[in-house]
Amino acid sequence: MEKNMIDNFEKAAELIVKSKYTIAFTGAGISVESGIAPFRGRGGLYEKVSSRIFDLDYFYSNTKSCWYLLLKYILIPLLNAKPNEAHIKLSNLESMGFIKAIVTQNIDSLHEKAKSRNVIKFHGTADRFKCIKCGKNYQFNDLFSNSLVEKIEKEDPLKMIAEEGYIDKEEIEELKIDHDFDVPKCQICGSIIKPEIVFFKEPIPEDALNLSFNHAQNAECLLIIGTSGVVYPAAMIPQIVKKNKGKIIEINPEESEYTNSITDLFIKSSASKAMIELEKSIMKFRGL
Incomplete structure (x- = not known):
């Protein structure tokens, strides 16, 4: 040195x-x-997908696509980190x-x-989840099965996006893929569950x-x-x-x-x- x-x-x-x-x-x-890849810079997450996956409006208007991409690129990779x-x-x-x-x-x-x-x-944190209406808390294993995790790990969503005609990552809000999972809903009130990550436009x-x-x-x-x-x-x-x-x-x-x-x-x-x-x-x- x-x-x-x-x-x-x-x-x-x-x-x-x-x-x-x-x-x-x-x-x-x-x-x-x-x-764990950083969000910005060379090799960062935003080279693969749009930062819109952390946009609150996108989450509510394209909930299924947003959940899928969060699982693929954020939540699942963090499980064993x-x-x-x-x-x-x-x-x-x-x-x-x-x-x-x-x-x-x-x-x-x-x-x-x-x-x-x-x-x-x-x-915020990626290992806790909360109902947007009643506030009930959940853990990852409460919401997603091991078989779903294994399936998503093997998939290439960028290839799937290209096959659907949405090659530009900035058009990700138009993503229409038949994701093989249901958006997690609250067991108490049936409302959408959201990761306790601070999204853009959230305080x-x-x-x-x-x-x-x-x-x-x-x-x-x-x-x-x-x-x-x-x-x-x-x-x-x-x-x-x-x-x-x-x-x-x-x-x-x-x-x-x-x-x-x-x-x-x-x-x-x-x-x-x-x-x-x-x-x-x-x-x-x-x-x-």
Whole structure:
């Protein structure tokens, strides 16, 4: 490892250890090494399907197609996803008291799988579902059978779309495929069930918004991992920390919206590699 990189980890370790209140702010980049594609950028989900699958109007007007695509590209891939070293090392730092809270934009629940305790899910979660009318909660296994999951895993919806004549991903709202499943309906009132993911045009859950902003206002140090800083209002969290004189440590494989504006210490690296080295540096700084 180059000396300047070693120096950066040592500086980051010192900032975190000396801070009385450090929080982490994570995005899609922390989960890439768990096999979960980001939404944006090269190889991202939006290269395959339109972002309209997260549009509330599309969900209500094309519910069956939307559910199918969410299952294929989001919900089923997350079923067996496992936390990587970045999630695990971050959880370790939390358990040792260095990280007070983790604010994540991710819906994959990998922080919880890594045994992190104080996780705020800014954009909701993909492992819980709720009736849009009466609010009854459901788990994945309450709604979908193993045989359906296996069938959808084998299918190629992009090929199916092309065969139907809808090759342009931006025309996805016109998708008409005879999906071999029923839209999940509430067992109590019969209304549509929706994933507890924050769709476009939906407000951020009030508790998540307030908790996240409160942590940001109290933070003396913020550890950014794997987010580009383009999605609002989540992107405001580092700005709040900076406004309150907090230090910003950023771990990203490429520069982000934060790098040349508010970041104090930029570590250009994948999340797992950086978190392994950061944990070592913190232990060394503490003499452990």
